[in-house]
Amino acid sequence: MTAFTNHFLFEFKSGIRNSSAMLMLYLLPLGFYAAMGLIMVQINPGFKELLIPAMIIFAIMSSMILGFPTGLVEARESGIYRSYKINGIPALSILIIPALSVGFHGLITSGIVAVTAVPFFDAAAPVNWLALLLVSLLVVFTFSTLGMLIGVVSSNSRAVVLLSQLIYLPSILLGGMMIPLSMIPEAFQKVSGFLPSTYAMQAFFAFAYQQETILEPWVCIAVLLTSGIMALVLSIYLFNWDSNNDTRRGSPLLGLLVLLPYVAAILYSTYL
Amino acid sequence: MDESVVAVKNFTKVYGEFVAVDDISFEVQPGEIFGLLGPNGAGKTTTLECLEGLRKPDRGEMQIKGVDPQKEPGKLRNVIGVQLQTSGLPASMTVEESLNIFSAYHGVLPSNELFTRLGLDEKRKTQYHQLSTGQQRRLSLALAVSHNPGVIILDEPTAGLDVSSRTELHKMMQELKSQGTTLILATHDMAEAEKMTDRVAILLRGKIVATGSPRELTAKGTGMTKVSVRTENSILQVVENSFPAVTHKTINEDYCIYFSTDPGPTVSAILDHLERNDDSLIDLRVERPSLEERFLEITGTGGTE
Numbered sequence: 138m139t140a141f142t143n144h145f146l147f148e149f150k151s152g153i154r155n156s157s158a159m160l161m162l163y164l165l166p167l168g169f170y171a172a173m174g175l176i177m178v179q180i181n182p183g184f185k186e187l188l189i190p191a192m193i194i195f196a197i198m199s200s201m202i203l204g205f206p207t208g209l210v211e212a213r214e215s216g217i218y219r220s221y222k223i224n225g226i227p228a229l230s231i232l233i234i235p236a237l238s239v240g241f242h243g244l245i246t247s248g249i250v251a252v253t254a255v256p257f258f259d260a261a262a263p264v265n266w267l268a269l270l271l272v273s274l275l276v277v278f279t280f281s282t283l284g285m286l287i288g289v290v291s292s293n294s295r296a297v298v299l300l301s302q303l304i305y306l307p308s309i310l311l312g313g314m315m316i317p318l319s320m321i322p323e324a325f326q327k328v329s330g331f332l333p334s335t336y337a338m339q340a341f342f343a344f345a346y347q348q349e350t351i352l353e354p355w356v357c358i359a360v361l362l363t364s365g366i367m368a369l370v371l372s373i374y375l376f377n378w379d380s381n382n383d384t385r386r387g388s389p390l391l392g393l394l395v396l397l398p399y400v401a402a403i404l405y406s407t408y409l
Numbered sequence: 410m411d412e413s414v415v416a417v418k419n420f421t422k423v424y425g426e427f428v429a430v431d432d433i434s435f436e437v438q439p440g441e442i443f444g445l446l447g448p449n450g451a452g453k454t455t456t457l458e459c460l461e462g463l464r465k466p467d468r469g470e471m472q473i474k475g476v477d478p479q480k481e482p483g484k485l486r487n488v489i490g491v492q493l494q495t496s497g498l499p500a501s502m503t504v505e506e507s508l509n510i511f512s513a514y515h516g517v518l519p520s521n522e523l524f525t526r527l528g529l530d531e532k533r534k535t536q537y538h539q540l541s542t543g544q545q546r547r548l549s550l551a552l553a554v555s556h557n558p559g560v561i562i563l564d565e566p567t568a569g570l571d572v573s574s575r576t577e578l579h580k581m582m583q584e585l586k587s588q589g590t591t592l593i594l595a596t597h598d599m600a601e602a603e604k605m606t607d608r609v610a611i612l613l614r615g616k617i618v619a620t621g622s623p624r625e626l627t628a629k630g631t632g633m634t635k636v637s638v639r640t641e642n643s644i645l646q647v648v649e650n651s652f653p654a655v656t657h658k659t660i661n662e663d664y665c666i667y668f669s670t671d672p673g674p675t676v677s678a679i680l681d682h683l684e685r686n687d688d689s690l691i692d693l694r695v696e697r698p699s700l701e702e703r704f705l706e707i708t709g710t711g712g713t714e
Contacts, residue, residue, distance in 0.1 A: 140513035147499075147506045154501040154536070215497045223461055223493065224511045224552060225486035379463065 144230060148238035161204030162242040166196035170250055174258035183317075188260035189251055190341035191314040193273055194334050196246040201280035202287070202305050205239045206297045209288030218378045228376045232289075236281040243281075247273050261346070268344035276337045279361040282368035283333065283395065289372045290389035308334035318351050330403040331396065336360045356402055363398040371395060414439050414560055414591045415460065420469035422455050429455045431615040432469070437560075437593060437608075442586055444602040445595040447612035448708055453595040456612070457564050460593070461491050473560055487515060490553035490561045492546070500538035504529050504548055507537070508555060515556035523551045526584075528577065543574030550581060560591045567601060579605060599701035609700075611707055619707055623700045634672040637664045637694040638679055644688040645679070652678040664692075 152158045170192040177184045209232075212218060221231055251269060254260035263269040283304065291297040309315060311325050312334030321329060329335040336357040343354035350357075371392055413436035422430040430452040437443040445453045458464040460471055462478035462485050471478055474488045498507055504524070512519040524530045527547040532540065540548065546566060553561055563582070567575045582592060582605060596602050602609055603623045611619040611626075619626055633656065638645055645665040654671035669675040672695050683690060 140510065143506070143510045143513050147502060147510060151499060151501045212499065216493065217497050217499055219463060219493060220498060220549075220552075222463065223486070223489075223491040225483075225514045226511075230514075 140226075141230070141234070144226070144234045145238060148235050149241060152238060152242045158204055158208065162200045162239070163246060165203075166192070166199045166246050167249065169195060169199075170254075174254065174260070178258050178260070185259060186261045186346075187314065187317065187338075188258060189254045189263065189269075190338055190345070192250045192254065193247040193269075193341070194276060194312070194314055194337050195309070196250060197243045197273075197276050197280050198305055198308060198334065200239050200243045200246070201277070201284040202301050205235065205281065205284040206288030206291065206301060207294060208235065209285070210291050210294055210297050213377070213379065214293065216379075222378050228378070229373065232285055232372055232376060236285055239284075240277040240281050243277050244273065247277075263341075263345040264347045265345050269341065272337070272340045272344055275340070275358065275361050275365075276333075279333050279337070279365035279368075282365045282372065285372040286368040286375075286392050286395060289375050289377070290392040292389075304332065308332045311335075313338035327403065330406070331399045333361060333364060333399075336402070352402070352406060356405060360398045360402045364395055367398065368395045412439070413437060414441075414474055415443070415593065416470070416472045417456070417460070418470045420456065420459065420471060421467050422452070422459060422464065423467050428615050430459075430612075433610075433612070433615070433617045434469075435610050435617060435620065437591055439591055440586060440589050441607045442582065442592045442594060442605055444606035444609035445593065445612060446597075446599070446602055446609050446704060448597075450614075451612040452615040453612055454564060457562055457593070457595055461485075461489065461493075461562060487556060488558055488560060490556065490558035492549045492553045492561070492563045492566055498537040498548075500536065502537050503534050504537075504540070505533040507548065507552060511552045512555050517556045520555060523555060527551050527581065542569045543571060546570060546574065546578065550578065554585065554590075558590070560593065561585060562593045562595075564595045565597065566594070567596070567598060575601075599699065599704050603700040611704060613708055627698045627700055627703045629703075633668040633670065633698060635694070635696040635698075636667040636669055636672055636675055636679065637661075637692070637696070638667070638690070639663045639665075639692040640683055640688045640690055642686075642688040644683065644686045652682070 152162050173184070173192060174188060178188065218231060251263075255262045284301075287297060287300045291300055307328065311321060311329045312332040313321070313329065314334055318326065318329060318335060318339065336352065339350045339352045340354060340357040340361065342348045343350045343357065371394060374386055375389060375391060415437035417436070418434045419432050420430060420434070421428070421432050433452075433456070435443075445456060447453050455464065459466045460473060460478055462482045465479055473485065476484045476488050478485050502510075508519045508523070524533060527550065529544065529547060529551060532544060537545065537548070550563075550566065553563075567578055570578065579601070582594075586592060594602070594606060606623060608620065608622050609626065610617045619629075621629070643663065646660055652667060652669075653674040654669045655667045655675055656670065657668050659666045667675060667679070676693070676695065680690070
């Protein structure tokens with residue numbers, strides 16, 4: 138337990154000490170949130186409905202999808218994992234503890250958004266604050282394990298950027314964060330079906346705002362939960378200690394299995 | 410084999426078509442400092458990484474204190490301490506945090522004494538990236554010994570260190586040895602190997618080409634002792650002469666250098682010769698063959714003796 142506590146405290150503090158981590162964990166999401174609150178709400182008053190859930194997801198995505206996997210790959214490339222391994226730090230700790238720490242930072246940023254958006258930007262307040270918290274926790278879990286998987290399967294920093302952007306940018310544009318899912322053209326809604334942010338936004342609306350949603354609320358929860366669990370299992374299975382020592386148990390392409398819950402959800406909403 | 414702390418038997422490691430280590434065997438005795446020497450690409454680091462459990466041998470057996478690095482990685486972590494050639498810690502991790510975290514994972518209390526012994530007392534709150542190379546090496550050694558392992562593996566521990574840091578590290582190694590710790594040292598530095606190790610194995614292209622104590626290895630070579638003489642009138646340089654046991658002579662600036670199979674009679678004869686020719690001695694040096702010379706001799710012939 139002491140090992141876990143010491144390790145977690147270090148990882149948490151490094152999120153504040155490290156300038157690039159600080160950027161992804163706080164400066165980018167809160168800066169973007171302030172800009173959206175000041176400008177977007179003026180341009181499009183309807184955005185008040187989206188502001189809290191969209192900015193919570195944005196904060197979590199920035200830290201989990203952009204920041205977290207980059208840190209994992211850099212640590213592997215610089216031989217930190219080798220040091221950890223020879224000093225008896227288990228692979229599970231290497232993956233889980235930074236994820237928990239980044240998740241904690243993500244929750245702090247989300248909390249700042251949730252608490253300030255109503256008084257500062259006249260955002261629509263959630264009907265059920267507990268549901269907002271619970272869905273936020275689920276979103277943190279899903280995105281942290283997806284970020285973990287990206288870090289594990291990426292052979293280098295360039296691959297991380299590529300894979301992260303495959304989720305990050307489409308999520309902002311097509312995941313219902315800027316434009317409600319109902320207003321996205323039907324052809325693009327199929328693409329939205331592959332993005333976790335789509336299900337996260339729908340889950341926030343259904344449970345925290347108690348609004349009608351296009352996707353079934355419990356399907357959204359199931360997709361986020363199963364894809365998060367699959368990403369976690371695949372990350373542990375495919376974890377590699379060393380960039381120069383290919384001891385991985387399977388091909389990184391196995392990581393694509395994480396898409397299965399999204400495919401199932403698309404088929405479900407199309408045919409059932 | 411039973412008494413040895415480290416036993417490597419018929420170990421082979423292959424990367425694709427390239428045989429990095431080819432069927433080597435060696436043993437390390439308790440309390441010994443054992444050196445693995447060899448040029449770049451000889452297989453030293455591969456051998457150590459397999460012993461450390463970072464890589465998997467393709468053939469052969471390895472044991473450290475009865476623990477198989479591949480089968481019992483958990484036990485291995487408590488038996489060995491490792492200072493890697495290329496390793497790092499997170500840039501923002503402080504010295505104190507690293508010792509606290511690593512000690513906790515080993516299940517021991519962090520030792521304050523280690524900070525003091527390794528001169529890291531004032532650097533407790535310093536982040537890893539702010540440490541000098543020497544301080545980073547010392548921290549790496551502190552982490553390697555923090556759980557009092559019986560065997561410590563050091564891969565190029567003094568590479569990039571200044572003279573005082575090297576001396577400190579050597580002192581620490583001797584202290585560990587005196588406490589009964591077994592050390593395995595991979596190094597390019599022959600002077601370091603000669604000074605620090607009890608026995609060495611010279612690796613060349615994945616094979617062990619020579620083993621023994623530095624003294625034994627140098628004795629097995631050509632056995633030439635260098636007698637360098639500088640005199641007032643440089644009589645030795647202008648007059649051809651022959652001295653007992655000398656095989657050949659070279660001139661290097663003001664020095665005449667004789668290569669002798671038996672330096673005693675050679676030196677006596679040189680001194681007699683100088684006296685007879687009214688010349689006086691300025692400097693006389695008798696140097697036994699060094700491990701470096703022996704190493705170059707072995708590696709220069711491709712390991713064939």
